[in-house]
Amino acid sequence: MKIFKIPEATITRLSVYSRYLKDLEKKGVVTISSSEIAEGVGVSSAQVRKDLAYFGEFGTKGVGYNVKDLLSYIRKILGLNKTWNLILIGAGNLGSALVTYQEFKDRGFNIVGVFDNDLVKIGKQIADLKVLPVEDLPDIIEKYDVRIGIIAVPAKAAQSVADVLVKNGIKAILNFAPINIHLPKGIAIQNVDLSIKLEALTFSLTASRQQYKLNVEHDE
Amino acid sequence: MKIFKIPEATITRLSVYSRYLKDLEKKGVVTISSSEIAEGVGVSSAQVRKDLAYFGEFGTKGVGYNVKDLLSYIRKILGLNKTWNLILIGAGNLGSALVTYQEFKDRGFNIVGVFDNDLVKIGKQIADLKVLPVEDLPDIIEKYDVRIGIIAVPAKAAQSVADVLVKNGIKAILNFAPINIHLPKGIAIQNVDLSIKLEALTFSLTASRQQYKLNVEHDE
């Protein structure tokens, strides 16, 4: 079986396209061209067609794409044609905010368990979930067939939490701890590093008074 | 004046290097080579040297880099040789979590004002800040010389919030709303889109049973 390599940026853009198409569908738009999508999300039309071409032929020459169908194809590609059950480790402020994060629910992500090691936090109610001790992880993972875990613990605890997740069968991790987590091959990870994003901003602000310039297309 | 274009990935890595160097400094390490840095953060040594080369010559041939000095140079490049005052719009769960986010404080980011339009939220206490109405934005921005704003409002309010920020002199935005914000030239933006990150994970999980493969070096 031939394996096609897909740029990660393509996957990011597919998410963006899917959101845009969802809006269009809600508005009752039936057909759309690659250049209209491009216009709507801020990329080039060649980029849109190229991104889609990795996965198949979804359009009609001379006509464009059927909004409903394309949305459905993209959702299928991304694995969004089902809901996903997640667990979250770390019941601090950030963790609590994520449990109630509406966008996750809207996109089909369901947090079914919140865990912490801190005795003060265990038993605490967050939305409709009670914070559980980490010992209960295996039960919840099995019960809800969980494959994705969110790490929202301090940096120094993150690696050991990741190890526990992997040991219990978690296959993908969304990590908020600002640290490079080491994982066995085959486990996917995405890092969300809020300070790094802020530091890209302070660089821009500082660099504009220096001789540097971020090599980034302007967002607009 | 010649303008050098810097890859955005380079800036991201500089943040990572700086964190790693800070750890080394704390441990009392005096000198380090590009390959040791590379090893520590998970990139190639050529990458480390190339990233630094955009900004100057910081090392000594045959010896390596002085940890303290290199850290200080990188912090200066990123604009981290000062603290930054931020404001935050949107006092929901996510906003509240960000106000108390320890990593921001550790890296020199100071949230000095939290704003909302919701009468229920105005006046509420979050850590040592009271939620203020958006009318008070100009006062706070001036008083604390704020140049960076964080948007943590729902997607449909994000563009108008951004417009208000820009009108009041904000020059850089960290945006958590899952929407493409349009800004005048010269305003920097970084988007944090949590759903997109999760969808990259569901893609990985789904794709591994299909014929695709993310073109991404393995994280490890």
Next chain:
DNA sequence: TAGATTGTTAATCGATTAACAATC
């Protein structure tokens, strides 16, 4: 049919990696 737009190939652009002369 004529006009529009896809899917795809080739050209371009940019970032990463390899290699090594310079030099501490």
Next chain:
DNA sequence: TAGATTGTTAATCGATTAACAATC
């Protein structure tokens, strides 16, 4: 001096863009 490691150039790799034949 000999060994180590930088800074930098050239080679490679990968992603984006341009262009256009195919075709609805």
